[in-house]
Amino acid sequence: MMEICRAEHIAVGSEILLGQIANGHARSISLALAAEGFHLFHHSAVGDNMDRIVREFSQAAGRSNVVLVTGGLGPTGDDLTKEALAQFLGLPLEVSAEATIHLDRYFANRNKPMPEENRKQALCLQGGSILPNPNGTAPGQYITYAGVHYFLLPGPPLEMVPMLELEVLPRLRQIFGHQQVLVSRVLHFCGIGESEVDENVQDLTVAMNPTLAPLAGEGEMLLRITASAETDDEARTLIDPVERELRKRFGNFIYGMNEDTLPIAVGRVLSHLGASVSLAE
Template identity: 65%
Template sequence: MANRCQAELIAVGSEILLGQINNSHAQFISNELAKNGLYVYHHGAVGDNEARIRTAFEIASRRSNVVIVTGGLGPTVDDLTKEALAAFLNRPLVLSEAALEHLMQYFAGRQRQMPEENRKQAYCIEGGELIPNENGTAPGQYIYDKGVHFFLLPGPPLEMRPMLRNFVLPRLTEIFGDRQALISRVLHFCGIGESDVDQQIQDLTAGENPTVAPLAGEGEMLLRITATADSEASARAKIAPVEAELRRRFGPYLYGVDDDTLPSVVGRRLTERQETLSVAESCTGGLLASMLTDIPGSSGYFLGGVVAYDNRVKQGLLDVPADVLERDGAVSEATARLMAEGVRRRLSTTYGIGITGIAGPGGGTKDKPVGLVYVGVANEHQTQVYRLQYRVSRAQVRLRTCKQALWRLLGMMD
């Protein structure tokens, strides 16, 4: 383990602890390191308080050999990262002529005098190395001390990201030279429960390389396969047979891999087939249309839809006859069928989806309880209607219904 990267990420900034901003650096840096076979074991965030930042360094240096810190390198009195590390390492801060020169040039290039407070940014921890910042005033710093590699990077993502890619990653690769590639593959399933899958993969989850682990998903099921090897190609070669086995066991439920989502896969399939889609939504109230149109380029296959929250809309824009609404009710197999067929006919699309149900919390009856949903999927030849019964929150009923509808649409395309 001595020569293996055990990285820890520390984000500095009280605005993170107040929930005012999301610490998106943690995900970005972790992902970049993982792609390079470098392991991250801890994430942390701490406020603009010198004692607490110093303690975070103390804890990190006991358990990690790489500490990447973001934020707290600005010119204000609240920016304390450098000061805290200097104190922790018991090293002085010294003026760097190179850093001062960079600052001068930065401001000169903007026809501005350097404000006096920015001079603070030219101070570096003694024995450290500057990390050039092409997009801002704060230089980064690299310091090696008693077995720990510290990298200090500024908070703004447009400054931090190129510094990570141009300096930190090459340096870490150099240090942990016999690097192992760490590759992951995520499989997405729908129509099957997590516990059903879990029971059938215990032989696979017991493995150490590759590992197989379920990930949390709402209305779907994700499995992650992760392998390490001395090259990306051989890591992928380790993943392949496990993926093949999972496809053999759960193939009918697999809808995508890695960054795929149900809306993106539906979009890709429709584009390939040069087919189109329209949707008629009652209880999901526009959520399905919104998920579809989240995808850039969706206008190529998604023509639009009708949010038929009120029965008058189901009649007026979708031609659901009043007597069906009267006899079977708005939440019924017949209404879902007629909504799917109605929107498909009105918008002249290859497929039409119709959704009607009771998302709750109110509106349920004994015969038609909260969580009852009908999903209709229509093409030129047929209409399939699925009856779903959920016992989850309003938001979950809506989201799961939309995913089921897309999953059933994929089924009709097979």
């Protein structure tokens, strides 16, 4: 029987913990894996500290069989991701000829000398594989050890996202085969409180497939229906009767679905009525 993917994502970078940048990779990775039916169970963020990154790897290895790490692959002294993984696994770092050639070409194509500190980015875990990075200097790395698949990816989104799509997802498909797809549908409520909605959906929230869960929104209440199935169409077929039941119970309190917003919903009603809104300051 094919093993089930149990993935988690570790974002490395003190700038995330300081609130200087948003951890956008969490959403990108969640969406990408969900679209493929791969289960992602944990997100975490850790600063640029060797001991703390090693502890994150230790925790991840104890509960997940796929660990995706973003950040910490740059050329500076506080870029410690692969060094921390090497320490945790007890493996040496070796100079990769493939990564060295990539770095030489990257700077040569820009008519710039390569700073000596960038040579650090050519180090690879013994037994690991380089993941090509066509958009930057930091190659990614992949290694499997004791049943856990580790993917190290650079922090810049323009580098990470293409590598996720071109390098990580194809490997996950090869490792885990076809997984059931996950499809979600979000209903937006207005004019009714969360507690009142919750009281009236208790019988629906105990179901296992599809599941029904409340979400916190900005000034609104949301319910997410999520189903797993062999195909998107089969998952949507499971979701449809739950949505019909919710619309029967809550009627006009539901104003939209998925990416809808209240202004979009109001505009849709006005357009249907042939009405307009005039504003003056």
